[in-house]
Amino acid sequence: MKHNQYLLVFDFDETMAATKKPGPHNIGLRDAHQISIKRIFGERGADSFQAIGGLQNRAPLELVSALLSQDLRLQETAKMYFIRNCGRLKNIQWKDDDPIGSVTEVFVTEKMFVYASELGKHPGGVIWPEPCKGFLSLLDSLRELKEKGIPIDLAILSAGHTPFIKKTFKAWGYPLPKVVLSDDEVRYINCPIERKIKPSTFLLYLVQKRLARLHGKINLPLKDAKEMRLKMAYFGDDLERDGELARRAGIPFGWFTPGTIFQAIDNGIRFSDWQVIANHLRDEETFVDMLAGKSMREIFGIA
């Protein structure tokens, strides 16, 4: 792969798309989790969810394993739920030797059922989820850079789900980024859970590998992955997960936080409107810097 390739990697929920804000049927990210948990595990599940401090941007496998370790009886409750609803949950195979994995599949499927009524374009033109402030302008600015001959790609790294992300981009009328690494691609990987959740940099390596493959490279040696990172940046809304991942990977971090002022932070920048990033990418100086192959740190003026 050409080493002049730039890559911006984005978290999805509350970074690209405002999924916390409920849709026309009053269901947002938190509600969908709460409703699914209550359906599968009943009141005891709802209590455990509260006891573990709510969602906290946990990936499904991580959430389920936290719930089950909070209350061991929940595993049996979930199995009973699966048996009662196996017609509707027909794509799931319950594995007694992998209860956490099995419960996670039930949970993810149920969550998608809950989201189904909200997702996409509704009569009257209402779209859910909406893009975060200025995000479509950022997508436009990336397309413009590409049209001007800058090799720049974008990728999504999310603990959410690919069909959800796909439908969102369709509703926005924008093409889906070529690389989408969501929980759907990651949760089956046979490795310790810590490696499969943010802030594990293994996830970023998987994103890079996918991009490399799109450029015709079967393997991505770590040395090359490291070199690629000079021209990468990562954007997210969660400092502990997204920000820490970027720090560990040695790439600059853009912290999207609505309601704050633009400021420099350790290893990156903090901003509340994507228009700021879009404007910077549209700047003539940025174009010249990218043509010259400068690093992402130089382009964003991050020490």
Ligand SMILES: [Mg+2]
């Ligand atoms: Mg997020």
